Amino acid sequence: QVQLVESGGGVVQPGGSLRLSCAASGFTFSTYGMHWVRQAPGKGLEWVAFLRYDGSNKYYADSVKGRFTISRDNSKNTLYLQMNSLRAEDTAVYYCAKDPKGFGETYYFDYWGQGTLVTVSS
Amino acid sequence: EIVLTQSPATLSLSPGERATLSCRASQSVSSYLAWYQQKPGQAPRLLIYDASNRATGIPARFSGSGSGTDFTLTISSLEPEDFAVYYCQQRGNQLTFGGGTKVEIK
Numbered sequence: 071q072v073q074l075v076e077s078g079g080g081v082v083q084p085g086g087s088l089r090l091s092c093a094a095s096g097f098t099f100s101t102y103g104m105h106w107v108r109q110a111p112g113k114g115l116e117w118v119a120f121l122r123y124d125g126s127n128k129y130y131a132d133s134v135k136g137r138f139t140i141s142r143d144n145s146k147n148t149l150y151l152q153m154n155s156l157r158a159e160d161t162a163v164y165y166c167a168k169d170p171k172g173f174g175e176t177y178y179f180d181y182w183g184q185g186t187l188v189t190v191s192s
Numbered sequence: 193e194i195v196l197t198q199s200p201a202t203l204s205l206s207p208g209e210r211a212t213l214s215c216r217a218s219q220s221v222s223s224y225l226a227w228y229q230q231k232p233g234q235a236p237r238l239l240i241y242d243a244s245n246r247a248t249g250i251p252a253r254f255s256g257s258g259s260g261t262d263f264t265l266t267i268s269s270l271e272p273e274d275f276a277v278y279y280c281q282q283r284g285n286q287l288t289f290g291g292g293t294k295v296e297i298k
Contacts, residue, residue, distance in 0.1 A: 114290070115228075115279055115281075115289040115292075116289065117287035117288065131287075176241065178226045178241050178281070179228075182235035182236055184234075184235055185235060
């Protein structure tokens, strides 16, 4: 069965950096686009970034563009999110999520991890 | 950026009742809209994609309709496990979610 397990969250000071990882199993990771989606405490969902299955296209929300970088290692079945210049408003649970379509993208999310909490605070 | 407005914010219903949730887009999204269910402490779950297609394993009591700017998620007869928060999502050039509708037990 599909499993997505995020790690790397924690407490970081404003202006700091953090790298999140998402270990995937139960499907052919290298053939599916992947997303990061976040949820601030008690708030709604916000899409963060998308990376195509082959790494050829990346898209970011305006709120993180220039500060966050999405990447993947298909040999390790792992998705990453490098977060720099972190702000208080980046505090959220970060989910990795799988796109439903192999060798393409629908920009929906059919499987989600359980999330990792990032807290930006001094 | 396309803004999605969900209404009502909270829906208070009893098990067995019909739930009708609305999602309105600030501009046309064609049929490119999805619905998700989220329970406390859990990740969201995909229910409906492309406005009216049920995702794998989703019970038939969930149905979606609409196109353009107005969309509806209907739960024909609420089961105890359906009380949750529901989000709509569009897949334009910036993916966005609505603010959510909480379906609570009356």
